[in-house]
Amino acid sequence: MFSNLKADFKRYGKFTPYLLFEQGIWATIVFRFGSWVHTFKVPILSLVLKAFAFFLSKIIEITTGISIPASVKIGKGFYIGHFGGIIVNPHAVIGENFSISPGVIIGTRALGRTGAARIGDNVYVGVGAKILGDITIGNNVRIGANSVVIKDVPDDATVVGIPGYIIKKV
Numbered sequence: 001m002f003s004n005l006k007a008d009f010k011r012y013g014k015f016t017p018y019l020l021f022e023q024g025i026w027a028t029i030v031f032r033f034g035s036w037v038h039t040f041k042v043p044i045l046s047l048v049l050k051a052f053a054f055f056l057s058k059i060i061e062i063t064t065g066i067s068i069p070a071s072v073k074i075g076k077g078f079y080i081g082h083f084g085g086i087i088v089n090p091h092a093v094i095g096e097n098f099s100i101s102p103g104v105i106i107g108t109r110a111l112g113r114t115g116a117a118r119i120g121d122n123v124y125v126g127v128g129a130k131i132l133g134d135i136t137i138g139n140n141v142r143i144g145a146n147s148v149v150i151k152d153v154p155d156d157a158t159v160v161g162i163p164g165y166i167i168k169k170v
Ligand SMILES: CC(C)(COP(=O)(O)OP(=O)(O)OC[C@H]1O[C@@H](n2cnc3c(N)ncnc32)[C@H](O)[C@@H]1OP(=O)(O)O)[C@@H](O)C(=O)NCCC(=O)NCCS
Pocket: 081, 082, 101, 102, 125, 126, 127, 128, 142, 143, 144, 145, 146, 147, 158, 159, 160, 161, 167, 168
């Protein structure tokens, strides 16, 4: 938990007291705590800690509009730019150095359809973008503001629009 958090904090730049008021940092701490608690196997203790982590995540959801369940897998170096309207499906699997913006949803494709995205390393998701369904997003990908991505995206691509299409491939 602490090595992940250390890498996450680095993404916010040099430490200043202002960072204590960053809602993204609050959400990251509670998410990392919840993920850590989910690995606990001690019978009663794990139940108590899971209930506490769930309670904290609900407080974060209500106060910041950021909902990232503890079951989501996110690599180190996670950055939440600002806050509000950020929802990640419990089944999403995300790599290292992930950056997410306000209004981003990573969810299922439709009611009754399960499965959420697998996202590679070094992915940036612009404000308002939606990543829907059981799709794969490669490494080093940028997803433009307000895009709706419903198909796989290869490595090193920039995607924009509805439905999302590739405008650049490096
Ligand atoms: C997708 C993005 C990363 C691409 O940046 P870039 O590589 O500098 O791309 P460009 O600005 O050169 O744009 C390339 C083309 O894509 C189009 N485009 C760029 N972003 C777009 C978007 N979000 N939706 C639709 N089209 C977009 C441009 O109009 C341009 O089209 P043209 O070649 O026909 O003129 C960027 O435009 C973006 O959407 N960033 C999100 C920023 C954000 O969310 N900021 C808020 C943070 S809180």
